[in-house]
Amino acid sequence: MTQQGRRQERFSRPRSPHPPKRRTGPSRPPVEDPARQAALDTLREVRVRDAYANLLLPQLLRERRITGRDAALATELAYGACRSIGLLDEILDACLDRPLNKVEPGLLDVLRLGTYQLLRTRIPAHAAVASTVDLVRGEQGSRQTGFVNAVLRKVSELDEEAWMDRLAPDPAQDPIGNLSMRNAHPRWVARAFADSLGSTGEELAAALAANNERPAVHLVARPGEVTAEELAAMTGGEVAPYSPYGVRLAAGAGDPAGLEPVRERLASVQDEGSQLCALALTRPPITGADERWLDLCSGPGGKSALLAALLAISGGSLDAVEKAPHRARLVERATEGLPITLHTGDGRQPAALGLAPGTFDRVLVDAPCTGLGSLRRRPESRWRRQPSDVGELTRLQRELLLSAVELVRPGGVVAYVVCSPHLAETVGVVSDVVRRTGVTTLDARESFPAMPDLGAGPHVQLWPHRHGTDAMFCALLRR
Numbered sequence: 001m002t003q004q005g006r007r008q009e010r011f012s013r014p015r016s017p018h019p020p021k022r023r024t025g026p027s028r029p030p031v032e033d034p035a036r037q038a039a040l041d042t043l044r045e046v047r048v049r050d051a052y053a054n055l056l057l058p059q060l061l062r063e064r065r066i067t068g069r070d071a072a073l074a075t076e077l078a079y080g081a082c083r084s085i086g087l088l089d090e091i092l093d094a095c096l097d098r099p100l101n102k103v104e105p106g107l108l109d110v111l112r113l114g115t116y117q118l119l120r121t122r123i124p125a126h127a128a129v130a131s132t133v134d135l136v137r138g139e140q141g142s143r144q145t146g147f148v149n150a151v152l153r154k155v156s157e158l159d160e161e162a163w164m165d166r167l168a169p170d171p172a173q174d175p176i177g178n179l180s181m182r183n184a185h186p187r188w189v190a191r192a193f194a195d196s197l198g199s200t201g202e203e204l205a206a207a208l209a210a211n212n213e214r215p216a217v218h219l220v221a222r223p224g225e226v227t228a229e230e231l232a233a234m235t236g237g238e239v240a241p242y243s244p245y246g247v248r249l250a251a252g253a254g255d256p257a258g259l260e261p262v263r264e265r266l267a268s269v270q271d272e273g274s275q276l277c278a279l280a281l282t283r284p285p286i287t288g289a290d291e292r293w294l295d296l297c298s299g300p301g302g303k304s305a306l307l308a309a310l311l312a313i314s315g316g317s318l319d320a321v322e323k324a325p326h327r328a329r330l331v332e333r334a335t336e337g338l339p340i341t342l343h344t345g346d347g348r349q350p351a352a353l354g355l356a357p358g359t360f361d362r363v364l365v366d367a368p369c370t371g372l373g374s375l376r377r378r379p380e381s382r383w384r385r386q387p388s389d390v391g392e393l394t395r396l397q398r399e400l401l402l403s404a405v406e407l408v409r410p411g412g413v414v415a416y417v418v419c420s421p422h423l424a425e426t427v428g429v430v431s432d433v434v435r436r437t438g439v440t441t442l443d444a445r446e447s448f449p450a451m452p453d454l455g456a457g458p459h460v461q462l463w464p465h466r467h468g469t470d471a472m473f474c475a476l477l478r479r
């Protein structure tokens with residue numbers, strides 16, 4: 001097993017049943033440091049409870065009333081450290097006098113946070129080390145301060161570039177291994193990106209680097225309620241380049257849930273790539289009726305809301321299926337007032353939901369997937385996902401797509417969408433279903449008008465580094 005493989009295993013090993021004791025007799029009072037404390041608590045909860053950093057941290061900031069520069073620092077440290085866990089562990093491993101998995105997990109969180117500050121922020125080294133030592137004193141008392149101090153001093157002897165020159169595989173021999181370590185991705189994820197892009201060079205480097213950027217927030221203007229231009233004027237954002245309903249907010253525009261058009265349901269948060277994939281379903285011309293559409297995997301309801309708003313204008317209606325009851329409730333909330341019938345149940349068993357074969361003009365399958373296309377949004381997810389997830393998901397994706405092909409009428413259109421560039425989840429699933437059912441593959445690029453860099457087709461793969469969207473995949477099929 002490679003070093004990086006071992007690191008991944010460490011990150012995903014069973015959680016310690018004994019969370020670290022807090023404040024066991026510090027020899028001097030801990031320094032108040034709400035930003036670093038919030039970042040450390042996030043790292044710990046991600047490890048112990050499988051929390052999502054992008055949901056937990058905003059909650060901690062709210063509860064603890066951390067705002068302004070402290071909130072910005074906590075966010076940078078928590079998200080940054082979660083994204084780069086594998087990279088931080090490689091470096092720590094080289095600085096420790098014992099195997100990484102012999103370090104008490106709570107202490108390892110502190111070391112990761114300190115290492116992140118030393119290598120990936122402009123915080124001066126002495127401040128990064130001193131603040132981390134204070135943090136461990138506050139957490140565990142003074143017995144570990146010497147250890148943390150010594151390890152971090154060793155880390156600080158080199159900068160990130162020099163550490164990578166020492167630790168990353170030779171790019172000539174192992175370009176994917178080199179780029180995966182330099183850009184803090186598990187090797188299997190970097191390989192999946194390389195396979196889909198057909199690149200192990202500059203473009204792969206750009207794609208992996210884009211996963212480390214914080215994405216801009218995109219809004220979708222509800223058709224029939226407000227235009228993108230009006231929404232841009234109301235929010236101070238910019239009309240999005242590709243989606244006719246999209247608006248991109250400026251970086252640091254604050255919590256979009258607080259914006260008036262969002263509170264008044266004139267708009268919602270939705271990545272421009274998601275908007276484009278939902279719209280792609282509506283674009284291929286069909287003969288005959290075009291009024292019954294189906295969203296087979298609808299929770300939490302972003303694409304259902306966009307499709308149902310379009311149907312409200314044209315006089316049609318949407319059926320939406322969602323298996324998880326709590327997500328079905330979210331669909332209900334997102335589509336209030338729109339022409340929609342919601343079915344809570346399994347999209348692979350449509351008869352049980354009263355959905356008859358061959359009755360829908362257009363069907364969307366926005367299938368559950370690895371989410372490798374939205375690594376920008378979920379800082380820790382690249383380290384949590386495992387290659388073994390892919391097989392299970394592709395089975396489910398194939399079954400859902402087969403069900404969609406059965407539900408669409410002859411001449412109707414199916415859109416298969418996943419937020420992943422992994423070839424097994426994208427072309428693998430589609431080719432298999434096309435072979436089994438004899439449906440016709442459409443050139444999906446025609447349904448993404450004016451969008452550059454869509455490759456050789458017939459399917460569309462969007463990319464953060466090319467399009468500024470999530471890495472959504474869309475295939476269009478005609479029965």
Ligand SMILES: C[S@@+](CC[C@H](N)C(=O)[O-])C[C@H]1O[C@@H](n2cnc3c(N)ncnc32)[C@H](O)[C@@H]1O
Nearest residue numbers: 297298299300301302303323324346347366368
């Ligand atoms: C990628 S999400 C869909 C996102 C949604 N279309 C949107 O734009 O908001 C996939 C959804 O499929 C649901 N799901 C999983 N298995 C399902 C099944 N067998 N039948 C129907 N829905 C399922 C998941 O609970 C999840 O909500």
